[in-house]
Amino acid sequence: MSTSTFIERAKFSCALGGALTTLAGLPRTVPIVHAAGGCAASLSGAYNTAAGYRGVGYCGGNMIPTSNIAENNIVFGGEDRLAEQIENTLLAMDGDLYVVVTGCQVEIIGDDAVGIARRFSDRNVIGVSSPGFLGNTLAGYDAVMSSIVDNVVAPSPVKDTRTVNIFGVVPGHDVFYRGNLDELARLLGRVGVKANTFFGTGESIEKIRGCGAASLSIVLSPKTGVKPAGRLREKTGAPYILSEIPIGPSGSADFLRQIGGALGVDPRLVEDVIADETEYYYSYLERIVDIYSDIDFQRYAIVAADSYYAHAYTRFLANDLGWIPHLTAINDIDDPEEQAEYLKRFGDITSETRPAVVFERNAGQLLRHVRDSRARNRNEKYYDALSPAYVVGTGIERSLADKLGAGFLAAAFPVSNRVVLHRGYAGWRGALSFVEDLITNLVAAR
Amino acid sequence: MSKYSDELTYGFTGQVAPPVRETRIGVCSAYCGACDELIADVQSGCAQLQGRRFAQSGGCQLMLAVGIVSSLTNVVVIVHSPLGCCSGFVGSGGLRKTMRASKGKREEEFVWLHTNLDEMDVVRGGLDKLREAVLYAEREYHPDAIIIANGCVPGIIGDDIDSLVTELGGRISAKLVPIHCEGFKSRYVASGYDSAYHGVLRHLVEPLVKYERAIPDEKQETLDRYRISRTVNIFNVGSNSNGDEVELSRIVSALGLIPRVLPLHASLDDLARIGEAALNVSVCATHDDYLLGHLKERFGTPYIIDTLPIGIRSTNLWLLRIAEFFGLEAEAERVIKLENDQLNAALEPFRRELRGKSVYVGGGETRILTTASFFAEDLGMDVVGVKAHNVDRFVEEIMEELEDPRLEITVAAGQPAEELNVLARLRPDLYCGHVGANGWVSRLGIPNLPLFGQALNYMGYTGAYELARKASKALKNTNFVKNISRGVKLPLSAEWLARDTKLNIKETEAV
Numbered sequence: 001m002s003t004s005t006f007i008e009r010a011k012f013s014c015a016l017g018g019a020l021t022t023l024a025g026l027p028r029t030v031p032i033v034h035a036a037g038g039c040a041a042s043l044s045g046a047y048n049t050a051a052g053y054r055g056v057g058y059c060g061g062n063m064i065p066t067s068n069i070a071e072n073n074i075v076f077g078g079e080d081r082l083a084e085q086i087e088n089t090l091l092a093m094d095g096d097l098y099v100v101v102t103g104c105q106v107e108i109i110g111d112d113a114v115g116i117a118r119r120f121s122d123r124n125v126i127g128v129s130s131p132g133f134l135g136n137t138l139a140g141y142d143a144v145m146s147s148i149v150d151n152v153v154a155p156s157p158v159k160d161t162r163t164v165n166i167f168g169v170v171p172g173h174d175v176f177y178r179g180n181l182d183e184l185a186r187l188l189g190r191v192g193v194k195a196n197t198f199f200g201t202g203e204s205i206e207k208i209r210g211c212g213a214a215s216l217s218i219v220l221s222p223k224t225g226v227k228p229a230g231r232l233r234e235k236t237g238a239p240y241i242l243s244e245i246p247i248g249p250s251g252s253a254d255f256l257r258q259i260g261g262a263l264g265v266d267p268r269l270v271e272d273v274i275a276d277e278t279e280y281y282y283s284y285l286e287r288i289v290d291i292y293s294d295i296d297f298q299r300y301a302i303v304a305a306d307s308y309y310a311h312a313y314t315r316f317l318a319n320d321l322g323w324i325p326h327l328t329a330i331n332d333i334d335d336p337e338e339q340a341e342y343l344k345r346f347g348d349i350t351s352e353t354r355p356a357v358v359f360e361r362n363a364g365q366l367l368r369h370v371r372d373s374r375a376r377n378r379n380e381k382y383y384d385a386l387s388p389a390y391v392v393g394t395g396i397e398r399s400l401a402d403k404l405g406a407g408f409l410a411a412a413f414p415v416s417n418r419v420v421l422h423r424g425y426a427g428w429r430g431a432l433s434f435v436e437d438l439i440t441n442l443v444a445a446r
Numbered sequence: 447m448s449k450y451s452d453e454l455t456y457g458f459t460g461q462v463a464p465p466v467r468e469t470r471i472g473v474c475s476a477y478c479g480a481c482d483e484l485i486a487d488v489q490s491g492c493a494q495l496q497g498r499r500f501a502q503s504g505g506c507q508l509m510l511a512v513g514i515v516s517s518l519t520n521v522v523v524i525v526h527s528p529l530g531c532c533s534g535f536v537g538s539g540g541l542r543k544t545m546r547a548s549k550g551k552r553e554e555e556f557v558w559l560h561t562n563l564d565e566m567d568v569v570r571g572g573l574d575k576l577r578e579a580v581l582y583a584e585r586e587y588h589p590d591a592i593i594i595a596n597g598c599v600p601g602i603i604g605d606d607i608d609s610l611v612t613e614l615g616g617r618i619s620a621k622l623v624p625i626h627c628e629g630f631k632s633r634y635v636a637s638g639y640d641s642a643y644h645g646v647l648r649h650l651v652e653p654l655v656k657y658e659r660a661i662p663d664e665k666q667e668t669l670d671r672y673r674i675s676r677t678v679n680i681f682n683v684g685s686n687s688n689g690d691e692v693e694l695s696r697i698v699s700a701l702g703l704i705p706r707v708l709p710l711h712a713s714l715d716d717l718a719r720i721g722e723a724a725l726n727v728s729v730c731a732t733h734d735d736y737l738l739g740h741l742k743e744r745f746g747t748p749y750i751i752d753t754l755p756i757g758i759r760s761t762n763l764w765l766l767r768i769a770e771f772f773g774l775e776a777e778a779e780r781v782i783k784l785e786n787d788q789l790n791a792a793l794e795p796f797r798r799e800l801r802g803k804s805v806y807v808g809g810g811e812t813r814i815l816t817t818a819s820f821f822a823e824d825l826g827m828d829v830v831g832v833k834a835h836n837v838d839r840f841v842e843e844i845m846e847e848l849e850d851p852r853l854e855i856t857v858a859a860g861q862p863a864e865e866l867n868v869l870a871r872l873r874p875d876l877y878c879g880h881v882g883a884n885g886w887v888s889r890l891g892i893p894n895l896p897l898f899g900q901a902l903n904y905m906g907y908t909g910a911y912e913l914a915r916k917a918s919k920a921l922k923n924t925n926f927v928k929n930i931s932r933g934v935k936l937p938l939s940a941e942w943l944a945r946d947t948k949l950n951i952k953e954t955e956a957v
Contacts, residue, residue, distance in 0.1 A: 004562055004564050004575075005562065005575060005578060006524075006559050006560060006561045006562055006575050006576075006578055006579035006582065007529070007559065007560050007562045008557065008558075008559045008582070008586075009535075009536075009539070009557065009558060009559070010529050010533070010536075010560050010562065011536065012529050012533070013529055013530045013533035013536075014528040014529045014530025014531075014533065015528075015530075016530055017529075017530045017533055028937075030937060033503060036506065036598060036629040036630040037501070037503060037504045037505070037506065037629070037633055037635075037859075038503065038504060038505050038506020038507070038508070038509060038629045038635065039503070039506065039530065039629070040503035041502075041503035041504060041505070041506075041860065041882065042505075042506055042509055042530075042531075042532075042533075042534055043530050043533065043534075044503075045534050045537075045882075046533045046534040046536060046537055048537070049534070049537030049538065050534070050536040050537030055885070056885065058935070058937050059937040061503075061882055061885070062502055062503050062504060062860035062861070062862055062882045062883070063502060063503075063862050063863065063886065063937060064502060064503045065500065065501070065502055065503075066501055066502055066503040066504075067501065068501040068503075068504070068633065069630065070630055070631075070632075070633050071630055071631055073630075074602060074630055084499060085500065085501060088499045088500035088950075089500065091500070091939065091941065091942065092500050092863055092938060092939060092942040093863075093937050093938065093939060093942075094937055094938065094939045094940075095937065103598075104528060104568075104597075104598050104599045104602075105598050105602060105629075105630050108568060108599070108602050108603065109602070131528075132527070132528035132529065132530040132531070132599070133528045133563050133564050133565055133567070133568050133599055134564075134565065135564065136529050137529075362582075364557060364586060364587075394536075395536070395537075395540060396536070396539070398540065399555045413536070414536035414537055416536070416537045416538075416540060417540070
């Protein structure tokens with residue numbers, strides 16, 4: 001039974017949006033959308049402008065082939081139109097993989113789009129049911145990646161004990177997905193582990209077919225990625241482990257130890273890499289020590305993000321940067337049991353002050369949570385204000401930061417006030433970029 | 447006044463939803479040929495029956511409708527749908543502040559809600575969630591109006607949002623405005639404008655109630671009557687900038703008239719006074735014939751739906767039509783002469799740079815034709831083709847006045863594969879196109895500039911100058927597109943790019 005309600009200023013699109021942003025991250029992949037004419041371009045457009053101007057990708061935006069069904073198809077069905085559209089897409093578009101995805105309209109009327117796609121399976125066409133009402137962005141990622149596992153990844157009889165697949169990083173929804181994946185692949189490479197990232201630099205559909213040789217899947221999100229990783233386990237026997245996007249020295253060291261341990265990597269190698277990366281990190285961080293200390297850049301941190309980033313950012317700010325974790329708001333966990341499970345992650349916060357953690361789906365309520373987090377100022381002469389504060393959130397929290405007079409960095413979807421190219425916040429190097437961005441905003445007026 | 451709009455009737459406000467444009471005015475959405483053939487085929491009805499074999503994603507009427515009503519002052523928008531419809535707000539919602547600031551209006555945070563319909567709601571209906579959302583919006587934000595945009599899912603499963611509006615109407619202070627803009631209902635996405643204005647007309651345009659004064663103030667009443675008799679409502683559109691509004695207001699003021707720009711970004715008070723004008727003037731028939739037609743039937747306000755004031759000739763014509771209504775032709779001739787002399791002198795350096803350069807224009811029907819005419823007539827450029835999203839009978843006159851009646855035209859909303867196929871053959875020196883097209887044209891290696899911009903001036907005399915300046919600027923360094931075309935690949939097959947565009951058009955119900 002559904003317990004969902006309305007959402008104020010949701011930081012997600014629908015399952016079809018998630019499917020399309022996932023497909024836009026896959027190399028040379030052509031989506032074919034069986035839906036009304038506007039769905040594809042407008043959903044793709046959301047990720048063009050709200051994922052740090054990630055663009056529409058290889059075959060996105062209004063380039064997306066669409067069956068463009070209308071009212072008569074709602075009555076008579078749209079399967080013939082879809083078949084014609086697939087046939088002509090294969091003629092017009094150059095791709096290594098063609099993926100039929102569906103919108104609400106055709107699923108309600110019962111078109112068998114996946115079945116139609118199957119007729120073209122000898123020409124690299126697969127079908128995925130992804131109507132918007134299936135859920136949010138993450139449901140679309142799971143649907144597409146599960147289908148990739150089922151229909152594209154080849155079962156491999158031989159396991160490569162030093163190869164892993166990374167799930168749970170949703171292109172576009174993780175605004176920094178490519179920079180992050182490249183950095184994770186680099187770090188894993190340093191301990192002798194090859195990472196299949198699906199969306200990172202150098203990937204191809206051919207390589208994705210070979211993902212079945214991996215001996216382990218890493219799932220980096222508590223809300224997405226388990227489904228395709230589970231399907232892969234059924235298919236090839238490769239187990240999956242739950243982890244977290246590592247940001248900065250403490251998170252990244254844990255990450256390498258966890259993965260190294262799971263794969264039986266020599267711990268000395270892991271520790272050597274950790275020491276080396278940590279040294280590199282501090283050799284650069286040293287640059288801001290003077291200004292940070294001289295004019296006090298320690299801040300009360302308010303983190304507002306989805307469960308993929310919320311703890312990871314909080315942990316970095318508290319454990320590595322030494323900011324005061326005041327309030328962390330997570331926007332995508334509604335289930336009380338899942339909330340309790342996620343809360344446990346905050347057990348590793350080492351600052352003297354522990355953050356208040358709230359689960360809040362409505363963006364407008366964040367201000368109330370911040371106000372409730374302290375005694376109100378009743379015009380006292382002496383008042384312990386929440387200042388200086390800094391909001392690390394999504395673009396939507398900009399107005400919250402304005403109201404609080406706080407510093408602000410958009411670091412989770414949506415991000416539309418800056419351009420993100422190869423930047424990532426993962427690992428030690430990503431954390432350096434993160435600190436650059438945080439502190440730049442504090443000195444920008446100089 | 448456009449002969450065509452006079453043939454239409456607008457008595458639809460008794461209905462819950464407006465008719466879609468396919469039935470109300472008829473539309474061609476797929477065509478490939480010459481302008482004179484197209485006019486003939488539109489008049490005979492053949493052009494409206496063309497579809498395509500390979501289709502790409504275009505607009506959605508919900509987006510256009512919400513674009514209009516979400517601009518109103520102090521409103522909350524509820525998108526009654528799963529999370530995807532209007533999810534682009536996450537990227538564009540922040541623009542509300544800068545847009546309002548550019549028009550000198552009070553800063554406002556944009557608030558929208560989704561009813562977040564899921565599989566269970568598809569089965570049992572989504573009205574309970576919508577009710578909660580409405581009450582939340584009222585309680586948390588106290589808006590003047592709560593707009594409910596109805597998406598495909600409730601449209602197909604049959605949620606009766608109007609009954610909910612009736613139920614809640616007496617309980618909350620905000621006005622509730624249901625907008626029936628389900629995407630699947632119309633492939634002519636401009637239907638969304640009608641959907642939006644239908645809701646506005648039914649629920650927001652409530653003239654102020656006036657009472658008889660105990661002590662009559664004849665002087666004030668005379669002044670009011672005079673003000674109304676000189677007031678010209680200029681109907682803005684989502685694609686125009688504040689610079690456009692300032693310029694059009696300037697030239698209307700030059701005739702001694704009182705310009706007032708509506709309805710985008712208007713407050714409910716502004717809308718209540720929408721009938722207090724002598725004349726309603728459109729800048730684009732595609733946007734507002736439905737609104738202006740209704741206002742005439744309701745308040746008796748005459749309207750002008752003619753050309754889009756882009757380029758010298760169209761701006762002259764636009765201004766002259768207004769002047770004629772007020773008997774100010776002589777005044778207008780003087781304004782036009784002064785403006786044209788100044789502008790022509792200012793354009794001279796750009797003419798020298800741009801004369802003979804080939805240009806292709808793609809986008810909304812009225813805007814591309816007026817823009818192309820400006821490039822050809824006033825800058826001496828060689829217009830090698832145009833692409834219209836859709837074509838209806840509103841542009842008959844503009845097309846008949848084209849310098850070259852054999853001008854190549856394709857009709858396609860979006861459809862970059864078709865457009866790039868054309869451009870790969872024509873290889874113009876410059877392309878001017880709608881949002882969403884220019885990126886593909888860059889990948890093809892053709893220098894380009896946007897057809898409109900919410901921060902740029904295109905309309906009126908100053909807009910003509912700015913457009914010439916932009917065209918000239920685009921050709922001052924073309925390395926970006928050259929490099930991009932070498933470094934970034936298009937997804938189109940070589941076979942597709944080499945084939946005849948016409949092969950994609952088929953006789954059918956429109957697709």
